[in-house]
Amino acid sequence: MLEFAILGFLFESRLYGYELRKRLAALTGHVRPLSDGTLYPAIKRLVAADLVLKNLEAGSIAAPRHMLELSPAGHGTLLLMLREPDDIFITDENQWFCLLAFLRHLDDPAAQAAVLRRRLEFLSTPASFFYEGDRPLSAEDVGDPFRRGVLQIARVTSRTEIEWLRNTIGELEAQSGHSAVGN
Numbered sequence: 768m769l770e771f772a773i774l775g776f777l778f779e780s781r782l783y784g785y786e787l788r789k790r791l792a793a794l795t796g797h798v799r800p801l802s803d804g805t806l807y808p809a810i811k812r813l814v815a816a817d818l819v820l821k822n823l824e825a826g827s828i829a830a831p832r833h834m835l836e837l838s839p840a841g842h843g844t845l846l847l848m849l850r851e852p853d854d855i856f857i858t859d860e861n862q863w864f865c866l867l868a869f870l871r872h873l874d875d876p877a878a879q880a881a882v883l884r885r886r887l888e889f890l891s892t893p894a895s896f897f898y899e900g901d902r903p904l905s906a907e908d909v910g911d912p913f914r915r916g917v918l919q920i921a922r923v924t925s926r927t928e929i930e931w932l933r934n935t936i937g938e939l940e941a942q943s944g945h946s947a948v949g950n
Contacts, residue, residue: 768795768862769809774837774845775869777819781836784810794868795861810835818844849873849882857885880939887932890925 769791776782776790784807792801813819818841824834837845848856849866850873856862863886873879895903896917906918 768856768865769801769805770813771845771848771856772865772868773809773813774818774841774848775865775872777835777837778842778845778869778872781834783832783834787835795865813841817841845869846873850875850878852882852885857882857889875943876939877943880936880943883932883936883939887929887936890929890932896921 772791772794773787776787782790787810788801788803788806791806795801810819810821814821817838820836820838822834822836823831825831849870852866856866866882870879870882873882893903895905897904897909897914899908904918906915906922909915909918
C-alpha cells in the first residue's frame, strides 16, 4: 500500500521527500505511523525499479534536496494497478480507501466503474466477523454488547458504502454510455 500511495502522490506532482511524507502520513498515518525507516527504503525500491526518478535540485535556502517524480514506467504501473487492483485493495478497508484516493487518475469512467463493481460484489457477499460453526452471526445473534456493536457499526457502514457505490457506478456508467447497476 505504501508504494502504491507513493506512486499515486507522485502522479499528481513532483515532490521532495519531506512533502511526500506529509501527504502519506495524512492518508495512511492513522493506519500505521510512517517512519523514515519505512518510507525511504520504499522510495529506494521504486527508484531501483525505474518507477520513480530522483534528481538532486538546488534548495531555495537550504542545501540541495532530492526531487522525486514519477517515471513513464511508474505512470503506466500506477494506471495498471488502478485498472486491475489486487484483491487485497478491494477487500481490505484501509487499502480500499488508498485505492479510492487515486482512482480519479484512471480517466476511463467504465474502468473506474469496473473497480467499484468489484468492491460492491465483495460487500454484497454475506459475511460476518463472528461465526457459529460455518454460520455467520448477525448483530441480533450475539449476546455480547461489544461484538454486537462491531456488527451493527459494520452493517451501517456497509449499507452506506453500498449506496454510494451504486450511485457512483450509475454516474460513471452514464458518462461512459453503459447501463446502470441495479438497486
